[in-house]
Amino acid sequence: MNTLGNKWAVVILLALPALGLTGCGPKKTGPGITTLAGEGQQQIEHVVAAGETLDQIADNYYGTPEWAGDIARDNGLSDGFSVAPGSVLILRFGADQWEEARRRAAALAPYNRGVDMMQQDRLAEAGRQFELALATAPGLAAARYNLALVQLQRGKNDEALALLTPLTESRPDDPDFGFARGNALFQLTRFEEASTQFGRVLADHPDHSRAAFGLARSLEAEEKTSAAIAAWQAYLKLDSTSSWAETARRSLRKLTDGSS
Numbered sequence: 001m002n003t004l005g006n007k008w009a010v011v012i013l014l015a016l017p018a019l020g021l022t023g024c025g026p027k028k029t030g031p032g033i034t035t036l037a038g039e040g041q042q043q044i045e046h047v048v049a050a051g052e053t054l055d056q057i058a059d060n061y062y063g064t065p066e067w068a069g070d071i072a073r074d075n076g077l078s079d080g081f082s083v084a085p086g087s088v089l090i091l092r093f094g095a096d097q098w099e100e101a102r103r104r105a106a107a108l109a110p111y112n113r114g115v116d117m118m119q120q121d122r123l124a125e126a127g128r129q130f131e132l133a134l135a136t137a138p139g140l141a142a143a144r145y146n147l148a149l150v151q152l153q154r155g156k157n158d159e160a161l162a163l164l165t166p167l168t169e170s171r172p173d174d175p176d177f178g179f180a181r182g183n184a185l186f187q188l189t190r191f192e193e194a195s196t197q198f199g200r201v202l203a204d205h206p207d208h209s210r211a212a213f214g215l216a217r218s219l220e221a222e223e224k225t226s227a228a229i230a231a232w233q234a235y236l237k238l239d240s241t242s243s244w245a246e247t248a249r250r251s252l253r254k255l256t257d258g259s260s
Contacts, residue, residue, distance in 0.1 A: 048088075054068035059141060060104060062097070063139050068081055071089060111140065114129030130143045144163050152187070157187040164180050175205045178198075179208070182214050186221070191219075192222060198215035236249070
């Protein structure tokens with residue numbers, strides 16, 4: 001499960017008009033096997049899935065990526081904390097962490113089913129699986145984020161925004177959370193707020209081309225012609241070759257012709 005950081009970013013098919021903006025492909029997490037480490041401390045053996053990082057694994061089990069360093073030290077890892085698919089990691093938990101860790105481990109099974117269903121465009125079923133994961137472990141950010149994406153794809157933008165807002169509040173520097181929230185605001189025609197949200201993503205991640213596109217689209221929708229022209233020009237410096245770039249050029253020509 002690409003689960004945090006650059007995420008369990010499942011597909012963002014949210015359409016800023018006339019264009020589908022796509023995130024990373026959906027990722028699954030590896031299985032966890034509960035074992036007892038000794039008095040006062042328990043552990044889970046986690047089998048690493050393709051695409052998982054220590055940050056993502058730490059976030060799933062401990063609720064924050066900040067435990068990645070502890071996982072690395074406990075497992076003798078170095079080299080930038082890289083882990084090969086199929087590796088088995090020992091995750092240790094104190095007595096005060098154990099019950100939450102067990103809930104999170106149990107929630108990963110419905111989470112993975114939800115990812116499978118998203119890949120098959122079975123969105124309603126995927127949503128139910130993510131809801132089941134959240135009923136088991138309400139703090140599982142991966143499930144909350146992907147449920148929001150399901151709601152966006154189903155046109156339930158208010159529900160998506162309600163899911164995404166606490167995620168962006170708790171992790172304002174996360175680009176996937178911020179970009180998805182900007183999309184939800186755009187779909188709700190709250191263009192000024194969408195511009196602000198995309199701008200926040202770009203402030204921390206200036207090379208985030210999807211956010212740059214979203215900002216330009218939002219400013220154009222606000223009819224802020226000069227700002228939109230500058231935003232489209234900035235976007236084209238990040239991406240000059242894709243189909244999105246062609247859309248950007250068309251918008252830029254329309255705006256510059258209209259402003260002359």
